Amino acid sequence: MIGKLKGLIDSFGDDHVLVDVGGVCYEAFCSAKTLQSLPRVGEAAVLFIETIVREDMIRLFGFASEAEKAWFNVLMTVQGVGARVALAILSVLTPSELSSAIALQDKAMVGRANGVGPKLALRIVSELKSKVPALGAAEAGVLGLQTALGAGVAGGNVADAVSALTNLGYSSAQASAAVARVVAQEGDGTATERLIRLGLKELSA
Template sequence: MIGKLKGLVDSFGEDVVLIDCGGVCYEAFCSARTLQALPRVGEAAVVFIETVVREDMIRLYGFATEAEKAWFNLLMTVQGVGARVALSILSALSPSELSSAVALQDKAMIGRANGVGPKLALRLVTELKGKVPAIGSIDAGTLGLQAALGEGVASGNVADAVSALVNLGYQNAQASAAVARIVAREGDGTPTEKLIRLGLRELSA
């Protein structure tokens, strides 16, 4: 199986890139975000690959990061999500935004993607809760929550809980990590007071 392509960008299509690896061009279908992140034609590129084999085809899907590839595979585990819908979601949301949407059970955020209706958005946040892939040694849910806090889109109780923990002397990264873990377990509707209480317990463990 092909795990990664290293070569020169040969050309771009609407949703594909051709990577020239020693004279052999591989066609990889990509999200809009990955296509935008790739260098120009003729320049060196590295694309992480997921190979999907079916009875009637073998198709390569390319990703700019391992995090995006991990999300692609995770999204595909949800009923009703095929490769096309998964790429659509990854075109609309970055891995950290996806992590935030799942951690905060934000159906509307995932519903931004083309082809994702209210029912599918609900199924996605429900089935993926607690399954967010890790990025290196940092939990992707934590990164997502930090992004949500920074952009002012985290729900009020969550933002207030993180703020309270920071005011008590904990670093923002520590507080975000603790609250992200609690939200993943308890849900984003957990009252602020409970989030703070559980957060303190989490941080003192």
Template sequence: MIGKLKGVVDSIGDDFVLIDVNGVCYEAHCSSRTLQSLPQNGEVTTLFIEMIVREDMIRLYGFASEAEKSWFKLLMSVQGVGARVALGILSTLSASDVSSAIALQDKAMIGRAPGVGPKLAQRIVSELKGKVPALGAVDPGVVGLQTALGEGLASGNVADAVSALVNLGYAQSNASGAVARVVAKEGEDTPTEKLIRLGLRELSS
């Protein structure tokens, strides 16, 4: 099995990259985020690889980080999520954003990805509730939110506050981290408006 590739970028396609490893080119299918993070042709890069072997094919999937690879595997454990849909989610959301969406049970956020309808989005957040890659690479804001709320299931006011901060232009991971710190100080029953106000104060400090 291939777990990691280190080589020279030969060429980049719409959804894949060719990595030249000592004269042998490996084709790895990637999320758009990973493709955008790659260096120019002729430069050295490293990809974490998930190798899928079936009767009619062997395919490599490449990731810029172990966190992204781990989320790919977790997403594919959900019925109805294949490699294409999992890559679509990771193209739309960063690994930390996926962590936030699962922690907040935010099916709308997962539903932004191509090929993910409302029912599938609900299944993803429900089945992956409480599951995060065992890497220590999960965003600290998400970990703080999960700790503050006990089980990682955000109440409506907390989810609304995080959503409001995201709509104001803050990254999901930063917004959830700020709200987590407020909840830890003020309690889970803090009104949404106050969470937003204090969350903004946290983000500006």
């Protein structure tokens, strides 16, 4: 079983890379974020590998980090999520952002990936919410928000406020930290609009 590839970048495809390891080129399918992080053709690279064996094929999937590889495997435990959809999710969300989206039950954030409709996004955040702490990749702002809430999952109003702030261009860590400070002062029952308004005030302070 191949766990890691260390070699030279041979060439890139739309969704894969060829890595030359001692004269043997391995084709590894990757998320867009991993492909963007790799060096140029001819330069040395390292990929963490997950091998999927089917009756009609053997396919390698490459990841820039062990965290991304771990999330790939966890995502595929959800019904309706195969390798293609898992890579699509990891193409738009980093492991940390994905952890944050699930911790906050932000199905809209997960739904940004190609091939992920509202029902599947809801299933993903619902089924994986207990696995975020084990993977340990949630951003500090989200952990602070969970502490302020006194629970592991944010309510709809809180998640909507964080989502709105990220849509305005703030990172999920910044948005979560700002909303956490508001929740600590105002309570978790505060209306979404007020959370957004006060969150913006925190971010501009």
